[in-house]
Amino acid sequence: MPAHGRKDSDTLMIDPAALAFDIDGVIADTMHLFLDILRDHYDVHTVRYEEITCYHLDECLDLDEALLTEATDRILDGRYRATLAPIPGAGQVLRRIAAATGRVLMVTARPDGELIEGWMRGLLDGQHHRARIVATGSFEAKIDVLHENRIQWFVEDRLETCHLLKSSGIEPVVFRQPWNQDRHDYLEVDSWPALERQIAFP
Structure with a gap:
């Protein structure tokens, strides 16, 4: 097994219609x-x-x-002077998914999604009307939302949440960050271009 997780694979492709995303540490920097x-x-x-x-x-x-x-x-x-930047490449891939499938689902453990929804509107530009953000207030509550929306893959940066996903039948995709370097055997990507290569776009 690699030091952290499975890397890009030519044989393992993700259905974009069954894919959803965490926000902080995955889409938002x-x-x-x-x-x-x-x-x-x-x-x-x-x-x-x-x-x-x-x-x-x-x-x-x-x-x-x-x-x-x-x-x-x-x-x-939102009490800060700096600008929240996207992870490089996130907007382009999310807009492509929205155009291909008609939706982009994002599930965050933030207690309120209003602030990040305004930020996401700018990132997704003309595809924002196809996006849905669900703020659960807890990591555990993500599971029910994903099952209700028939999600099979979820891109996440918190390994503990990835373990919860796997145990509930949802395949985690670890977005590599300094805080998730423990060993695991999940699919792992280190950038949005790497994730895009794993998606089976129609």
Whole structure:
């Protein structure tokens, strides 16, 4: 088995109509926004992206827990000066999926989807009317939403959620990030072009 997970495969192709996506860390470059917030609002300039090696930030960053919580809350409620950027290539592939299948489903553990919906409208441009964002408020609640929408594949950056997906019959696709480097045997991609190569577009 590779060090982290299965890489690109010519034999394993994903049905775009049965594919859905997490948002933060997959579509939205949220951790770089987090670093911008640390610099802009708390004068913290010492944290590097590569040092974020765990999903729970207090387990890998030597910063006050209250500061980490407040910085994360700023992401969720929009109290920041920086710009939330997309992961490179995300918009192009999502628009292609929307055009090919008539829908793009995104399921996030954020408690409220309103803020990210406005951001997604700009990313998807003319295909936004085909997009649906479901904010579940928890990682576990994603499972029911995916089953209700007959999703077979889900692109996710949190390994613990990937384990939940697999145990419920949904195939996870790990979007590689510094915080999901533990060993696993799921399909793994490190970019949107790599993901696009795995999709069986009509």
